[in-house]
Amino acid sequence: MAMTGVLRPGFVQIRVMEMEPCLKHYRDLLGLVEVSREEGDKRVFLKAFDEFDRHSIILRQADEPGMDVMGFKVDSPETLADIKAKLIGEGIKVEDIPAGEQPGLGPRIRFVAPTGHHFDFYAEIEASDIGPMTKNPEIWHEPPRGMAAIRFDHCLLYGGDIDGTANIFRNLLNFRTTEIVYDEENKMTIAIFLTCSTKAHDVALVRHEADNKFHHCSFLVEDWNAIGHAADLMARYNVSVDIGPTRHGITRGQTIYFWDPSGNRNEVFAGGYSFYPDHPTRTWTADQTGKAIFYYEKELNETFLPVVT
Amino acid sequence: MAMTGVLRPGFVQIRVMEMEPCLKHYRDLLGLVEVSREEGDKRVFLKAFDEFDRHSIILRQADEPGMDVMGFKVDSPETLADIKAKLIGEGIKVEDIPAGEQPGLGPRIRFVAPTGHHFDFYAEIEASDIGPMTKNPEIWHEPPRGMAAIRFDHCLLYGGDIDGTANIFRNLLNFRTTEIVYDEENKMTIAIFLTCSTKAHDVALVRHEADNKFHHCSFLVEDWNAIGHAADLMARYNVSVDIGPTRHGITRGQTIYFWDPSGNRNEVFAGGYSFYPDHPTRTWTADQTGKAIFYYEKELNETFLPVVT
């Protein structure tokens, strides 16, 4: 078989404190499409223009920023049942979430990882009626707007026991490790990048004193030119920028980090390599962490490690 | 499991009539690296700068151009054995090729497809010692040269029973159909694009009166800018260009088609979408074939259909 099991990050639910400025940010600047709103605007569902599924970003009105949950789409209900069995078999508590908790989404299973993050898995979601065309398709319905985000791509999450969380993804969910930052002196993994596809990362983990922390969610854009256009938009419209345009050593992706109006970090990124299961894991030594993260600057900025939500 | 079975197109062996001009073409213009030569330069082995495997392009001295064989790398010897059993189970004759027929390559199995093409499968190939760096890696050893081909990407093959060949890839090898051009009037598939990964195509087939024909092998480049640079190099150094720079409707890839000095068609391409197994197959009607192939021109040029090797 070719591509099976867990397919990709399917959604992320993010907490925002003021819905309208955040909607403006994700919809008008990142270029996402607003799909639907819950009563009272408690949650707003959005998608990127090139995604087939109904939605991929959920903004939830809350008192503090952060990530509620990251969801992965799997290839079939059988896989979903299989994952559930494997998790339970390892003594991991699995929660069943019935279809409909999100509009259009089928039944989910959820587990809380050793780092405190909530991960969901599901096999079914409604197809978007504004997804890519499939019959004599144009390249897009309308020209992408704003930063022209192609898809929700991955999350970087901070927490304590990143080895524990990574092992679940690797051993039970068949993710591969694409890159790792390892502190030889303290025999400690500092960062782990994991993939379930040929992407350089579908989810990544960084060791941190506090659990269940959200570093950023990332959106794919077309290329370095799109990174430049995103930088122009951020400057013009006073988006708070963390760092960039720059390039990562890890993944080789070209990137800008910035904040949404509620303080959640976003990334737009482009490029990077394709990873196949027969490829070796790339490793970085702790003293090269700066270059690993920011290939151009060769050192961390003041915010990369401490500022999370 | 995430990404299993057949991983990717691993090599293509191409017949060339004059080795030195062709080497100059593939090495100095496309930017491939020459890895080794057989005695008497009967075959020369090359690779792209961003590939981990020992080689991916084999030029064989011959009396006429064309493709000898396209090889796919699989994830394990077990998969290789499994594929062999499945093929035999379907009554397809499988040839065993012992390790060493190509330097550094492990044992292969080969079958001849209904369209007459030779397809090889193998699980083992030596790692290149000039592949991507893996310890505190730089983005490349040296700046990529020429057109900066990132990898051998896919082939487009012409033959009669493309449904027969496609069915082997789909049913026995678990490839997915990403796009199809279908002639409703004659109830006939004109073209099929198949993937074993998230690429928009790993191999593609077009219906043709003659079997075992080679339309082109394709090399990935970074982006539209790299396509432009490739066009500059072709113009400056009098490479014979078929068409481009343009964009495909199918795959949405940006592209130039051109010929090597022996008349084999090459492609450099960039962009296009990612395909996941839950994505629908895109379909084109026969009357939209022009737009499907050349999105900008909306019609075929004089060479796309008839000129093959």
Place this chain on the structure above:
Amino acid sequence: MAMTGVLRPGFVQIRVMEMEPCLKHYRDLLGLVEVSREEGDKRVFLKAFDEFDRHSIILRQADEPGMDVMGFKVDSPETLADIKAKLIGEGIKVEDIPAGEQPGLGPRIRFVAPTGHHFDFYAEIEASDIGPMTKNPEIWHEPPRGMAAIRFDHCLLYGGDIDGTANIFRNLLNFRTTEIVYDEENKMTIAIFLTCSTKAHDVALVRHEADNKFHHCSFLVEDWNAIGHAADLMARYNVSVDIGPTRHGITRGQTIYFWDPSGNRNEVFAGGYSFYPDHPTRTWTADQTGKAIFYYEKELNETFLPVVT
């Protein structure tokens, strides 16, 4: 003095047969801004986002396509008077057009060139109130739309006595010849490219059997990426494309030629070299005309020479 006399092509007045589709073309696709309309929509005035002057493109409702007149802005009323005197001194008839024939435009002088084209010169035009910002300026007010045309850049005009027209520009208006295509056998200039600045061309002339013909007006876009985006928009919205994306040998500009709904040819172009008065004129021999015009294709298409308005 540094940059004096004739500054640049300031406007072009184009005849269109159906105003609304053409407006949609120039405004929504090319990305120009509609500035004002004459009563009865006899003429509509537009400008590019990065121009300071009130307008630069005038569409005039007419029965057939073509160019009415191309206008050049000069640096002062003194220069205008000086040009008038020089033209009259050479026996060229000069028409005075009073201020206000176009809204916001000062007094003009006009002469009809040996090739039959009407050329206007003026020193004064109202500043646009949506021109580039000048106090703590943002890079733009709003992100440029559509093909993001930066400015009206130049025209290519066809006619008989191109040497006669060129000589007026060279001898009386101090334009320089940047490139020339010369037919040695017939001792005849085929094409002349002229500049009054450091651009590779401000106006260009091609020898043709009929006088007063309009080949195209050209709009500058940012770079090769913008050319690609323009190609996508043309394909998506069924703009009739003449040729491209490609590159010119002459000027080295990257280009697409296409038609407005009334059959006038437009160009979007990017790149090319800067020309200084001490630079040599580049020359092309007649047998290299194909490569001179289309550097990638190395031959003319069927429309470049015969199709004009």
Place this chain on the structure above:
Amino acid sequence: MAMTGVLRPGFVQIRVMEMEPCLKHYRDLLGLVEVSREEGDKRVFLKAFDEFDRHSIILRQADEPGMDVMGFKVDSPETLADIKAKLIGEGIKVEDIPAGEQPGLGPRIRFVAPTGHHFDFYAEIEASDIGPMTKNPEIWHEPPRGMAAIRFDHCLLYGGDIDGTANIFRNLLNFRTTEIVYDEENKMTIAIFLTCSTKAHDVALVRHEADNKFHHCSFLVEDWNAIGHAADLMARYNVSVDIGPTRHGITRGQTIYFWDPSGNRNEVFAGGYSFYPDHPTRTWTADQTGKAIFYYEKELNETFLPVVT
């Protein structure tokens, strides 16, 4: 007349402390061509691939970094004589430098500006025999190497009486002010950008406590993609980077600042607007200096103001 008088920055002579590492920097990384060396390698002359003149960058072996002199090419010996007369008429001391002090260069005049900088003017320099092709020209002889610097473009110089220096350029040499940073509170100009062409700057001045200081010399590259490639090369080969990739508010240019091995600051830049003499000067208030200099970061880094050579 169209483009007259002072044409452009023609050369800059830079002091370097170790010639070979600097040559490697300017030649192999920036992509300049080494033209000639003086006996004992006291000076090495280089040029960019797209320049017609013999050389444009001179590296002089010295004990400390900095700029010896910036030279401007004028359009004729008559202009040179005229400039000399004007300078003398204003009581400015003019030094005559005979032809041959630099190989291939004609007679020069030199004055020392109020800010202490040496400025040369000359009308004649040998044409390079590896300049751009002019007969049926290819776009380049060989693909540009390294960062693919197109030309030496401008210098930014620091000193005390920048108004005095600017006035000479404006009043005697007919330069125009494209942008200015003005401190309203202290009634003081902080920075002035001057052009003798349609470039956004040919020379720029920043107020500083010490005279005759060199902030950077700048090289034009093709576009944002070239900026990205330059950043990759700097990171890969450990070039010391000041800031970037980023964009300037002033000029809108896309940029990276970095240091040569002797501590002289270089810039590669792309983009920005064209400036015509009828365009208004853009003005920045002192409180917006950060955004004026670094449009993305909106604040100065620690080195922009204090670090000069």
